[in-house]
Structures are given as structure tokens and as C-alpha cells.
Amino acid sequence: xxxxxxxxxxxxxxxxxxxxxxxxxxxxxxxxxxxxxxxxxxxxxxxxxxxxxxxxxxxxxxxxxxxxxxxxxxxxxxxxxxxxxxxxxxxxxxxxxxxxxxxxxxxxxxxxxxxxxxxxxxxxxxxxx
Ligand SMILES: [Zn+2]
Numbered sequence: 001x002x003x004x005x006x007x008x009x010x011x012x013x014x015x016x017x018x019x020x021x022x023x024x025x026x027x028x029x030x031x032x033x034x035x036x037x038x039x040x041x042x043x044x045x046x047x048x049x050x051x052x053x054x055x056x057x058x059x060x061x062x063x064x065x066x067x068x069x070x071x072x073x074x075x076x077x078x079x080x081x082x083x084x085x086x087x088x089x090x091x092x093x094x095x096x097x098x099x100x101x102x103x104x105x106x107x108x109x110x111x112x113x114x115x116x117x118x119x120x121x122x123x124x125x126x127x128x129x
Contacts, residue, residue: 014059028061038063045076049101067101080104084112 014023014035022030035057042055042065052070057063066077072087082104083092094112098104 023059026059026061030059030063034063035059038065041065041078042067045078045101049076049105074105074108076101076104082108084108 011025012023014021014026014030016032019031019033020029021032021035022028038057039055042057045065046053046055046067049067049069054068054070056066056068056075058065064077066075068075073084073092075083075092077083080098080101080103081095082098082101083089084094085092092108094108094115096104096107096111098107
């Protein structure tokens with residue numbers, strides 16, 4: 001991406017023209033209806049996961065959404081895929097699918113815990129230097 005264009009705030013701001021709602025950087029021709037659907041689905045997903053979960057909507061060749069946990073470490077995308085990692089990251093250190101949002105979260109946490117246990121095993125009984 002051109003560095004000069006990416007620093008222009010209007011380059012990333014969606015423009016509402018007729019039925020279109022799309023930013024210049026995207027250029028897909030995203031629609032206002034798609035944006036509204038993503039917002040609605042994001043809210044529905046966040047509500048389904050419990051108190052404090054926040055809906056999140058973004059544009060990148062279409063309107064996408066996720067729900068973010070109250071602690072910010074878990075992000076669930078439609079499909080479903082859950083990411084676990086730093087609150088400030090856009091993705092996560094671990095990511096797993098699930099048939100439901102909750103099963104995606106359970107699968108991701110299970111893989112992270114299994115990996116942590118494995119790492120613990122590597123560190124057990126090491127010689128001191
Ligand atoms: Zn777009």
C-alpha cells in the first residue's frame with residue numbers, strides 16, 4: 001500500500017454514496033446494508049456471549065465483525081473462530097474454530113492450556129547455569 005495514501009485519514013473513512021458505504025482503501029463497493037448487517041450481527045454475537053462483551057465492526061473488502069471479551073484477550077469472529085492473545089492485538093497467539101462461538105472459545109483455550117502444559121514440561125528439571 002502506498003505510504004502517503006495510508007496516512008490520509010479519509011482514505012480509510014467509509015464514504016456513504018447511495019447504497020454504497022465503502023472507503024477508498026477498500027474499493028470493493030461495500031454497501032450500507034452490509035454495514036448495518038455486520039453491526040447487527042456483531043451486537044447479536046456479543047450479547048450471546050454475555051455481559052461486557054463488545055461488538056466490533058471493520059471494513060476490509062467487505063464488512064466484518066467480531067465480539068471482544070471484557071478483558072480484551074478473546075476475540076470471536078463469525079464462522080466461528082476465536083483468537084486468544086494480547087488485548088491490543090488484532091488477532092491472537094492462539095486461534096481455533098468451533099461450530100458455535102462458545103465452542104470456538106473453548107477450543108482455543110484448550111489448545112493454549114495444552115501448549116502451556118507442554119512448555120512447562122520442557123522447563124521442568126533443567127540444569128541451572
Ligand atoms: Zn469496502
